[in-house]
Amino acid sequence: MSPASDTAPHLVFDRDLLRRRLARAAALGPETFLLERAAEDMADRLLAVKRTFSTAVDIGTPTGALATALSGHPAVERLIRAAPLAHDLAPPAVVADEEALPFAAGSLDLVVSALALQSVNDLPGGLAQVRRALKPDGLFMAALLGGGSLTELRQAFAIAESETTGGLSPRVAPFADVRDLGALLQRAGFALPVTDVDRVVARYSSPFTLFADLRRMGGANALTERRRVPLRRATLLRAAEVYAERFADPDGKVRATFEIVFLSGWAPHESQQKPLRPGSARMRLADALKVPEQPLPPGDEPG
Known part of the structure; x- marks a missing residue:
């Protein structure tokens, strides 16, 4: 049972299949530009944190990209990789x-993760586990694929x-x-939560080149509610045709949008900033801005 909920999470992802997809990607030679x-x-974001973390853990990052980026980093003394596959650990x-x-x-002093947690079935529970593992004033930082991806x-x-089968099947996670991810950070008990988005538009010579890249990212369909029969050739060809018709640039290359959401939050500690209680301000806004206070027009008063 999840530490953040009273009921078992809905299994959106087939985690065993996902591991096999990642293993296949590693065997093919992974595509790592997003990672x-x-x-x-x-x-770069960790450089802005003026402190050193003695014990850091990288959770689930599919390759060694994050470990490489943090190797010799002034903020990280020791990084431990934690992932479900041992082939490249x-x-x-x-x-x-x-x-x-x-x-x-x-x-733990620091927990990081890159492009892994978007495939967790119980993300609220996972964030609660990270929060529990951190020392007071420990930092969590992660990057996940966001809702605008693909x-x-x-x-x-x-x-x-819809044209070739008369129905729809889940294809993209x-x-x-x-905004939901920011709310989940707060729900898990993190202090000073921050979220922001980096939208990346990649261009491919054809939709089939994109499909090949997704396989090498371990990003092929691993949804539990996927249709359990092979994809029809007619459906695949029509999808590629629609893609090229609707999402091609004048030079013929097609676009693929990836949304990377960055999250950060701290395990609570008494030294951290606290928001002021409503009504506790000691200075009027007009005084702080050094402007004369203007009364509201009649009828615009609050209440």
């Missing part, structure tokens, strides 16, 4: 699932399937919206 971008951005590392973290309460692919398959 590397997210990892470099997270490393180098010491110090632990084989662990993002949905069942093996860390003791209050044992919107072109979602639309192309919806049209193609329902990634969370940035």
Whole structure:
């Protein structure tokens, strides 16, 4: 049972299949441009944190991209990788699932993750586990694929399937919206939560090149409610045709949007800033701005 809920989470993702998809991607030679971008951005963000974290854990990042970006980083003394697949884990590392973290309460100074947590079935529970594992004033920082990712692919398959099969099947994961992710940070008990978005538009010579890249990202369909029969050739060809018709640039290349949502939050500590209580301000806004106070027109008073 999730520590953040009283009922079992709805299983959106087939986690065993997802691991097999990631293993296949590693065997094919993973496509890592998104991971590397997210990892470099997270490393830059950590430079703004003027402190050192002695024990840090990277949870679930599919490759060593984040570990490489944080190697020798002035804010990170020791980084442990924790991932469900052991094929590319180098010491110090632990084989662990993002949905069942093996860390003791209050044992970590920093938890990071790049492009992994969007495939967790119980994200509120996962965030609560991270919060529990952090020491007071410990930092959590992650990058997830957001709700605007692969919107072109979602639309192309919806049209193609409705035309060729008369129905729809889940094809693209329902990634969370940035506002929802911010609310989940607060729900998990993080202090000073921050979320922001980096939208990346990649261009491909054809939709089939995009499909190949998604396989090498481990991003092929791993939804539990996917249709359990092979994709019809007619549906695939029609999806590619719709994609090229609707989302191609004048030079013929097609666009694919990826939305990377960055999250950060702190385990609460008494030294952190606290919001003022309503009505506790000691200075009027007009005095702070050094402007004369203007009365509201009749009828515009609050209440």
